[in-house]
Every structure is written in C-alpha cells, then in structure tokens.
Amino acid sequence: MHGPAASGWLLVALCAATGAYCLLRLRSGVEEQRRTAGDEALMGFGMAAMAVPAAVYTPPQWAWPVYGAVFGAAGLRALWAARVGRHHLHHLVGTAAMVYMAWAMAVSPSAHGHAHGGSGLAPVTGALLLYFTGYVLLSGARLIPVPAAAGGAPPAGWGDRPELAQACRLSMGIAMVAMLITL
Template sequence: MHGPASSGWLLVALCAATGAYCLLRMRSSVEEQRRAAGGEALMGFGMAAMAVPAAAFTPPSWAWPAYAVVFGAAGLHALWAARTHVRHLHHLHHLVGAGAMVYMAMVMATSPGHGHGGSGIPPLTGILLLYFTAYVLATGARLVPVPAAAGTGGSARWGDRPELARACRLCMGVAMVAMLPAM
C-alpha cells in the first residue's frame, strides 16, 4: 500500500490482531462461528500483508497475482457457501471482501509504484468505498453486547461472543475503507 508509513503499520497491527482472533474463533464450539472464522482470518492476515508500507517492503512481482489467486479462491468459496446457506448474508459480504482484495491486488500488480496513478478514484473503487462505508456504519450500529447463550452459566467463552466477532468484522471494514483509496 502507498501512503504514510505510520497509518500503514497501524493497519498491519489492526488486521493481524483481527486475523489472530479469528484463528482463535476457529476453535469455537459454535459451528457458525467456526465456519465464518476461517475466511475472516484469511482476510485479516491478507489485509495485514497488503497494508505493509511500500517503503518498508516491496513485494516481488509474483506476489500480487498470488494474492489475486488466493482471494479469488476465497471468493468462490464464499459464493458456494452463499448458495448453500441462503440465510447467512455474511457469505455475500465475504464475497465482496474477497473481490475487493482481488481488485486491489490486480491494481497493485499493474502499476506497483503508482496505485491508481493519481487520476482520481476509479468507479469500482468508489463503489467498494461506498459499500464498505455502509457496512462499517451498519455493523457499528449493531455493535452492542448480546446476552450470553443459555447454558453457558451467564458467561460465553470470549471466542464465542458474537459482539467480538462483529467488532472484528468492523475492524476489517474500517481497514478496507482506509486501504482502498491508499492504493
């Protein structure tokens, strides 16, 4: 990513911490948490790697197409999951997120030193910015503590808490809003 190094490192830390928490959620006893956590961990770590400031590390030329392949596969997985689990709209959000990662990787692969080239925000970037801004606002509004599930003694394991999962999704949405115009 191009832009100030301090904000890049903050994005790296935020996304890596989110990815690490999502890995812990993969050990959840709640099946739905486990299912979503793997894709979210991939997204968190992928965003962390992509947010490393260009002044600190310039990835080899093959890295951007590799990102595109990995997140393209993640997008196909999200599409398949959305087809089989129609009730779960978060699969469609994963599809949009994976598509945004593919898009950013391809932009960086075609012009690694210039991002968008300084000619304003392209329409697809603008659409993605609008989507992720709306997602952040909606997720933030829903970010209130949820009562613990029955049978947990009034205290759910911290990896099973839905509000923490929403907070992670909110963090990744904010990071996406920061990363898109910084390409």
C-alpha cells in the first residue's frame, strides 16, 4: 500500500494480531465464534500482508492476481454462507474490497504512483470508504458497555467473549479504512 512506513507497520501489527486472535477463536466451544473465525483470520493476515510498506517490500507483479484469487474464493464462500447469516454479507463486502485493492495495486503504474489517475477507481474507493466508515461507527457503538443483569451467566473464557470478537472486527474495519485511504 502507498503511505508512510510507520503507519504501514502499525497496520501490519494490528491486522496480524487480529488474525492471530481469530485463529485462537477457531478453538472456541461456541459455534458462533468458530463459524466466522476462519474467515476473519484470513482477512486479518491478508490485510497484514497487503499493508507491508512498499518502501520495505514491493511484492512481485504476479502476487496481486494471487491475492485477488484467494479473496475471490473467500468471497464465493461468503456469498454461499450469506444464505444463513447476515454477518457474512459483511465478509462478502470485505473480500470484494480486498479483490479490488489487489486489482488496483496490479494496475498501479509504479510502486509510488496512484491508480486513481483517470482509471475510474475513485468512485469505487469512495463507496468502499463510506461502507467501512459506517461499519466502524456502528461497531464502535456496539462496544459501548451496557449494565450487566443481576445473576447473569458467568463470564466466558477470553477466547469466547463476543465483545473481543467485535473489537477485532472493529480494528479490521479501521484498518480497511486506512488501507483504502492510502490506495
């Protein structure tokens, strides 16, 4: 991605940590956690790989179509899974955004040039920015604590806590906004 190296490394760390936590959620005893954890781990690690600053490592030109194919396949899986769960529609938009960013980087004239120069990418980037900004705002609002009910269920293990999963989704949404801005 285009942008300062320091912010790129922060995105790499954030996305890799989120992907690692999502891998841990695969071992959860809660089926709902396991259902989306693999998809979210793929997104976290994929975003971490794409966020490595171009000044440090510029992937070979063949890497972008590979990213596109991997996230295209993940998008098809999300489309299939969207039949039963609304959250999978968000995964579908996320994978589409990753395919779009891989394509934009593949057609970028150079590692330091921007792909927006007359190629019609700006409206798509703008639409994705609007979506992910809205997603971040809604996800952040969902993290606002509510008073616990008296005599509620005992606290779940740290890997089964839905607020941690929501915080990971929020951090990936923020990272997606940052990556789209630097596109």
